[in-house]
Amino acid sequence: MxxxxxxxxxxxxxxxxxxxxxxxxxxxxxxxxxxxxxxxxxxxxxxxxxxxxxxxxxxxxxxxxxxxxxxxxxxxxxxxxxxxxxxxxxxxxxxxxxxxxxxxxxxxxxxxxxxxxxxxxxxxxxxxxxxxxxxxxxxxxxxxxxxxxxxxLNPPEPVEELTAKPKESLADFMQRWTAQYPNNFDADLEFSNQLPKLAGELSLLSKGKYENEAIVIQGLLNWSLVNIENPKTIEEILDASKHHQHSKAFNSSINERIFSLVTTLS
CATH class of the missing domain: 3.40.50.300 (P-loop containing nucleotide triphosphate hydrolases)
Known part of the structure; x- marks a missing residue:
């Protein structure tokens, strides 16, 4: 919370x-x-x-x-x-x-x-x-x-959702995306353009919390819809997003799920 x-x-x-x-x-x-x-x-x-x-x-x-x-x-x-x-x-x-x-x-x-x-x-x-x-x-x-x-106790002001730019690197977009949520994520990590390293950084950012993971996955989905042409990859991200909407658990850990998803975006 x-x-x-x-x-x-x-x-x-x-x-x-x-x-x-x-x-x-x-x-x-x-x-x-x-x-x-x-x-x-x-x-x-x-x-x-x-x-x-x-x-x-x-x-x-x-x-x-x-x-x-x-x-x-x-x-x-x-x-x-x-x-x-x-x-x-x-x-x-x-x-x-x-x-x-x-x-x-x-x-x-x-x-x-x-x-x-x-x-x-x-x-x-x-x-x-x-x-x-x-x-x-x-x-x-x-x-x-x-x-x-x-x-x-009043509702927070709505955050205008960022849109990924065509050909924008995943690292650059995720840095902008997570910056919208200062209460959830630390801003002192370097976002690498090497996907395995980026996956590790995003996993660390999630801090093992479902709420943070959902934000990361939504960012990956938004970037994918603009920059990925492989329908299967889009489907994987959509499935992960759907998982959070319905609060269903995967058997793997949060870090493993983020790492697996990020490394598919190549």
Whole structure:
């Protein structure tokens, strides 16, 4: 997870020093949901390095993760919308050292819930953090606002994608391409025009992370579509790109995959 707020919270999680309540204010509901998923997957990866298994656990449901959303257009006591939260907080984490609860649409929590939430907020459960995902940064119930840490989380500005130039060397293009992602890649390597050496450099840049590998492969694909005439080579890069879109694992290591792909581009 490269986003700085996420990194900071993950660091606090690793030290078991997270706050109990956070309000995440954002202009985008979709971004809040995606950020929450990325954060959770990073937490799971800290315990289990199998990224695909973590994705399955996320999709199937995890005993220490809870997403709360109103049954109708707003939270209602008669619908018992908050019962899953109260039940979750009554028990210790089962598999993780921490329990995470994500409350969607918290701006729809009405004053009728003030008293029911008050005890939860005044006597928080150990090893549990609640994130209130506040799209639109609407003021929340004062009971919540006064006890939560408020954080702003807005989508990053879109990066204009670079296009490879005809006859541009792969090394030159990949240097320009990776420079777009300063949080992911170091800029102190020399990009060699010798493909085996370039493959090694890109493998080092990936730092063994799937996110970085996906960026490298997208760059290789963009360069290939302009500068490669061999359909089979294009197909190999497309297959690798598709692999990342669907989060499927190869049996080989990340470094081996990058090395294999780069050395085919001759």
């Amino acid at each position: 490269k986003e700085l707020l996420g990194q900071a919270l993950l660091a606090r999680y690793s030290k078991r020093s997270l706050g109990h309540f956070y309000i995440l204010n954002s202009s985008s509901e979709d971004y809040l949901k995606q950020w929450s998923k990325d954060f959770v997957l990073s937490v799971l990866f800290d315990q289990n390095k199998d990224a695909n298994q973590n994705e399955r656990r996320f999709n199937q449901g995890h005993p220490d993760l809870l997403w709360l959303t109103p049954e109708e257009d707003h939270y209602k006591i008669e619908n018992k919308d908050f019962d899953p939260l109260f039940q979750a907080m009554a028990h210790k984490p089962l598999e993780l050292p921490w329990k995470f609860i994500f409350v969607e649409k918290p701006q729809t929590i009405g004053s009728s819930y003030a008293n029911k939430l008050l005890k939860t907020l005044e006597e928080p459960t150990d090893h549990c953090t609640i994130f209130f995902l506040n799209a639109g940064a609407t003021p929340l119930l004062s009971t919540v606002e006064s006890r939560a840490i408020k954080l702003n």
